[in-house]
Amino acid sequence: xxxxxxxxxxxxxxxxxxxxxxxxxxxxxxxxxxxxxxxxxxxxxxxxxxxxxxxxxxxxxxxxxxxxxxxxxxxxxxxxxxxxxxxxxxxxxxxxxxxxxxxxxxxxxxxxxxxxxxxxxxxxxxxxxxxxxxxxxxxxxxxxxxxxxxxxxxxxxxxxxxxxxxxxxxxxxxxxxxxxxxxxxxxxxxxxxxxxxxxxxxxxxxxxxxxxxxxxxxxxxxxxxxxxxxxxxxxxxxxxxxxxxxxxxxxxxxxxxxxxxxxxxxxxxxxxxxxxxxxxxxxxxxxxxxxxxxxxxxxxxx
Amino acid sequence: xxxxxxxxxxxxxxxxxxxxxxxxxxxxxxxxxxxxxxxxxxxxxxxxxxxxxxxxxxxxxxxxxxxxxxxxxxxxxxxxxxxxxxxxxxxxxxxxxxxxxxxxxxxxxxxxxxxxxxxxxxxxxxxxxxxxxxxxxxxxxxxxxxxxxxxxxxxxxxxxxxxxxxxxxxxxxxxxxxxxxxxxxxxxxxxxxxxxxxxxxxxxxxxxxxxxxxxxxxxxxxxxxxxxxxxxxxxxxxxxxxxxxxxxxxxxxxxxxxxxxxxxxxxxxxxxxxxxxxxxxxxxxxxxxxxxxxxxxxxxxxxxxxxxxxxxxxxxxxxxxxxxxxxxxxxxxxxxxxxxxxxxxxxxxxxxxxxxxxxxxxxxxxxxxxxxxxxxxxxxxxxxxxxxxxxxxxxxxxxxxxxxxxxxxxxxxxxxxxxxxxxxxxxxxxxxxxxxxxxxxxxxxxxxxxxxxxxxxxxxxxxxxxxxxxxxxxxxxxxxxxxxxxxxxxxxxxxxxxxxxxxxxxxxxxxxxxxxxxxxxxxxxxxxxxxxxxxxxxxxxxxxxxxxxxxxxxxxxxxxxxxxxxxxxxxxxxxxxxxxxxxxxxxxxxxxxxxxxxxxxxxxxxxxxxxxxxxxxxxxxxxxxxxxxxxxxxxxxxxxxxxxxxxxxxxxx
Numbered sequence: 001x002x003x004x005x006x007x008x009x010x011x012x013x014x015x016x017x018x019x020x021x022x023x024x025x026x027x028x029x030x031x032x033x034x035x036x037x038x039x040x041x042x043x044x045x046x047x048x049x050x051x052x053x054x055x056x057x058x059x060x061x062x063x064x065x066x067x068x069x070x071x072x073x074x075x076x077x078x079x080x081x082x083x084x085x086x087x088x089x090x091x092x093x094x095x096x097x098x099x100x101x102x103x104x105x106x107x108x109x110x111x112x113x114x115x116x117x118x119x120x121x122x123x124x125x126x127x128x129x130x131x132x133x134x135x136x137x138x139x140x141x142x143x144x145x146x147x148x149x150x151x152x153x154x155x156x157x158x159x160x161x162x163x164x165x166x167x168x169x170x171x172x173x174x175x176x177x178x179x180x181x182x183x184x185x186x187x188x189x190x191x192x193x194x195x196x197x198x199x200x201x202x203x204x205x206x207x208x209x210x211x212x213x214x215x216x217x218x219x220x221x222x223x224x225x226x227x228x229x230x231x232x233x234x235x236x237x238x239x240x241x242x243x244x245x246x247x248x249x250x251x252x253x254x255x256x257x258x259x260x261x262x263x264x265x266x267x268x269x270x271x272x273x274x275x276x277x278x279x280x281x282x283x284x285x286x287x288x289x290x291x292x293x294x295x296x297x298x299x300x301x302x
Numbered sequence: 303x304x305x306x307x308x309x310x311x312x313x314x315x316x317x318x319x320x321x322x323x324x325x326x327x328x329x330x331x332x333x334x335x336x337x338x339x340x341x342x343x344x345x346x347x348x349x350x351x352x353x354x355x356x357x358x359x360x361x362x363x364x365x366x367x368x369x370x371x372x373x374x375x376x377x378x379x380x381x382x383x384x385x386x387x388x389x390x391x392x393x394x395x396x397x398x399x400x401x402x403x404x405x406x407x408x409x410x411x412x413x414x415x416x417x418x419x420x421x422x423x424x425x426x427x428x429x430x431x432x433x434x435x436x437x438x439x440x441x442x443x444x445x446x447x448x449x450x451x452x453x454x455x456x457x458x459x460x461x462x463x464x465x466x467x468x469x470x471x472x473x474x475x476x477x478x479x480x481x482x483x484x485x486x487x488x489x490x491x492x493x494x495x496x497x498x499x500x501x502x503x504x505x506x507x508x509x510x511x512x513x514x515x516x517x518x519x520x521x522x523x524x525x526x527x528x529x530x531x532x533x534x535x536x537x538x539x540x541x542x543x544x545x546x547x548x549x550x551x552x553x554x555x556x557x558x559x560x561x562x563x564x565x566x567x568x569x570x571x572x573x574x575x576x577x578x579x580x581x582x583x584x585x586x587x588x589x590x591x592x593x594x595x596x597x598x599x600x601x602x603x604x605x606x607x608x609x610x611x612x613x614x615x616x617x618x619x620x621x622x623x624x625x626x627x628x629x630x631x632x633x634x635x636x637x638x639x640x641x642x643x644x645x646x647x648x649x650x651x652x653x654x655x656x657x658x659x660x661x662x663x664x665x666x667x668x669x670x671x672x673x674x675x676x677x678x679x680x681x682x683x684x685x686x687x688x689x690x691x692x693x694x695x696x697x698x699x700x701x702x703x704x705x706x707x708x709x710x711x712x713x714x715x716x717x718x719x720x721x722x723x724x725x726x727x728x729x730x731x732x733x734x735x736x737x738x739x740x741x742x743x744x745x746x747x748x749x750x751x752x753x754x755x756x757x758x759x760x761x762x763x764x765x766x767x768x769x770x771x772x773x774x775x776x777x778x779x780x781x782x783x784x785x786x787x788x789x790x791x792x793x794x795x796x797x798x799x800x801x802x803x804x805x806x807x808x809x810x811x812x813x814x815x816x817x818x819x820x821x822x823x824x825x826x827x828x829x830x831x832x833x834x835x836x837x838x839x840x841x842x843x844x845x846x847x848x849x850x851x852x853x854x855x856x857x858x859x860x861x862x863x864x865x866x867x868x869x870x871x872x873x874x875x876x877x878x879x880x881x882x883x884x885x886x887x888x889x890x891x892x893x894x895x896x897x898x899x900x901x902x903x904x905x906x907x908x909x910x911x912x913x914x915x916x917x918x919x920x921x922x923x924x925x926x927x928x929x930x931x932x933x934x935x936x937x938x939x940x941x942x943x944x945x946x947x948x949x950x951x952x953x954x955x
Contacts, residue, residue, distance in 0.1 A: 051840035055847070057746050059666045059673070061739075067832060071824035075817070091813040096699045097687060099725070101821075104686040107732050114740030114860065117664075118846045122860020125740070129733035130868040133726060140725035144718055148706045202849050213847050217835055283872060294722075301706070301715040 531648025
């Protein structure tokens with residue numbers, strides 16, 4: 001019970017910190033002091049207090065975008081096990097629901113973008129749905145590998161592995177899948193080299209371009225939901241790249257936080273060391289992710 | 303009870319002698335109600351009711367039966383056409399279409415009745431007669447607007463395709479008669495693998511034409527786009543399923559399925575699914591888009607059937623249950639959301655007078671109720687939770703993931719790969735329906751016709767609302783369909799029940815309900831807290847933030863074509879889009895135009911050129927056709943002599 005409470009508390013309050021760590025890492029690489037690590041919390045608090053400007057072409061779909069995203073990502077967060085602890089909700093087949101919840105969020109986010117009748121937001125929405133068509137197969141290859149390696153169809157036992165841990169045969173596939181999933185994580189959470197959250201050029205953005213018209217509390221919900229999404233996908237990825245746990249159960253909580261922080265630092269390093277890809281080259285990156293996961297699958301079933 | 307069963311279609315048939323449109327609609331609804339009631343009675347029976355009648359033809363017999371498999375397919379036959387008839391009251395008013403209204407009413411009824419007969423027939427000859435009646439009735443309903451050359455062309459393509467399919471089916475039933483000694487469609491114990499394999503291939507082609515499996519889908523987009531919308535709904539929601547029914551029925555009675563049957567069906571399904579939805583994304587016509595999306599859904603259903611066949615050959619009851627269960631549930635689900643979407647498309651066409659997406663826009667503000675119902679259908683067809691499309695795709699995913707179980711050889715990993723294909727179909731479907739929603743209902747109107755649109759009357763809205771309710775109900779409580787599904791699966795193959803496996807044990811559908819409800823709960827909570835919060839904040843209305851540009855116009859927003867452009871480019875190896883790109887030269891270039899169209903690769907690049915070539919070459923044979931009776935008698939004489947000679951040669955050798 002305590003573990004479930006901790007899970008929910010972490011899910012609700014930890015994600016904005018990740019954005020702070022990423023920004024701090026980027027600042028360190030650029031030789032700046034950078035904003036405080038807690039800056040995202042301050043931003044969220046400010047956004048929630050503000051008023052809003054809403055475009056007069058919009059309908060209820062515009063509001064549904066952030067609301068549906070928040071609800072689906074929260075639910076997906078309850079399906080993912082954290083470290084060595086079981087997820088609050090687990091049942092046979094929850095892996096499909098996990099993947100499709102993100103699909104539902106994408107449906108309403110892109111529809112909300114089109115609701116504003118702005119060319120920039122249409123552009124962002126078109127890019128989002130296109131890239132998702134390549135990221136989704138990669139994710140499912142990864143799920144197939146996990147299902148085969150664990151012999152289970154529920155995320156909690158799938159990510160924890162069979163009782164004796166994943167065998168030696170799983171090492172090579174997991175390396176491939178880990179690389180592929182990391183690329184998917186970068187694409188899904190709109191980080192460089194796929195998307196640049198800090199750019200000021202609307203033409204080159206994906207996710208930020210879709211939410212240009214959301215302001216005030218609505219934008220706060222969007223920022224918070226995208227941090228949540230990074231947390232959920234990151235927790236998923238950590239099971240693949242670091243499938244070891246401490247023997248003392250409670251030790252796994254601080255360990256998980258450390259691992260998550262390290263993942264944020266790695267993302268920040270990638271952002272600092274790489275340039276954003278040309279928009280027409282993003283599909284190549286995602287196809288590469290699909291190939292990594294696909295080869296992982298072939299190594300697994302051979 | 304049996305009277306009730308046959309009473310349904312009989313009532314439907316009878317309303318050809320219509321006195322008025324309302325009367326015919328009332329008869330359809332009563333007939334369908336009777337039919338549905340009798341289905342309920344039939345389910346209660348421990349053994350499926352069968353019926354034999356005296357028969358006037360030298361071949362076959364009048365044998366009908368109502369087993370759970372038939373019931374599964376009959377339910378949409380009774381629901382969708384009845385709702386379509388109510389919808390047609392306003393959509394195709396007798397007073398507005400005096401010439402075609404009566405004809406449409408007559409053949410619409412025959413179409414519904416023939417489909418019911420196809421599903422309950424248990425004899426090859428009776429089946430073929432019903433099949434042909436259905437095909438012809440569909441032709442006459444689809445070409446109701448016969449003054450339009452485009453409609454006539456689509457009708458021709460349909461007629462040729464459907465008869466190519468029927469010919470294959472005649473060959474199949476002839477072979478069936480030769481192999482089993484009768485036309486009766488009942489299970490056979492033994493058959494040489496070569497013959498059963500040939501029968502399977504013939505069935506796959508013959509029924510594939512009707513179902514719209516790639517590359518046999520050529521007739522589908524044109525016919526669906528040009529038919530009246532409630533007819534498109536019936537054709538897409540129900541008639542395509544008759545092709546699926548044929549494959550299901552034949553695989554149920556054919557003995558000894560081989561491994562390649564399931565493999566073929568799985569591969570054909572995956573290809574049909576991906577190619578169908580990719581073509582859908584490239585379309586600019588609302589109804590053509592929906593038609594291609596039907597092709598995609600038939601692909602998903604075929605994947606489920608393929609998995610079930612694989613399960614039968616490998617002796618894996620869980621694959622059979624999940625594959626066939628997913629496929630049959632998807633048959634129901636698709637009948638609901640695709641009919642819903644076609645009704646909505648009809649409503650939009652009725653209100654705005656055009657099928658071109660890029661002329662519409664902003665209809666959600668002008669037709670709010672229609673827009674909400676459309677969103678329900680779009681979310682459902684993308685297979686997203688919490689609606690019904692998710693339940694059936696989820697069953698199918700579970701089955702596909704189970705092909706990875708430890709004691710299977712890695713050769714079957716190919717089956718698991720189609721789960722990845724299904725995931726891609728899902729992501730593409732989201733792209734496709736966001737495009738449709740965004741272009742037609744969101745943003746600002748792109749033309750004056752779209753500006754004047756408004757919600758239709760209740761006669762058109764109520765059938766749509768009923769279907770949306772069905773989508774929500776089956777999405778939140780998919781368990782409702784389980785008893786019938788389990789019996790239909792038991793009817794398809796005897797193995798599953800013997801193993802003591804059930805859908806509930808393999809796939810906890812009740813958990814899907816819980817999750818759907820908690821998703822709704824979370825959404826409700828988010829919306830309520832939003833409502834509370836927004837009352838405390840100032841909300842200002844302004845024009846869209848177009849990066850500082852203060853006077854955005856409707857023409858600046860993304861069109862459907864531009865939204866799809868990246869995906870069309872990525873998949874251009876399948877769709878081969880045509881682009882008319884302007885040459886821009888000089889410092890001050892002249893006004894110019896850009897255009898892009900997505901022709902059907904199979905029809906426009908393969909079938910039509912071949913038919914054109916045949917049309918140019920074959921007239922040379924006309925020298926034989928003199929128009930003089932004496933010559934024809936001469937031909938007869940020559941033919942008889944040749945036959946006699948040939949026969950004599952045969953006797954000698």
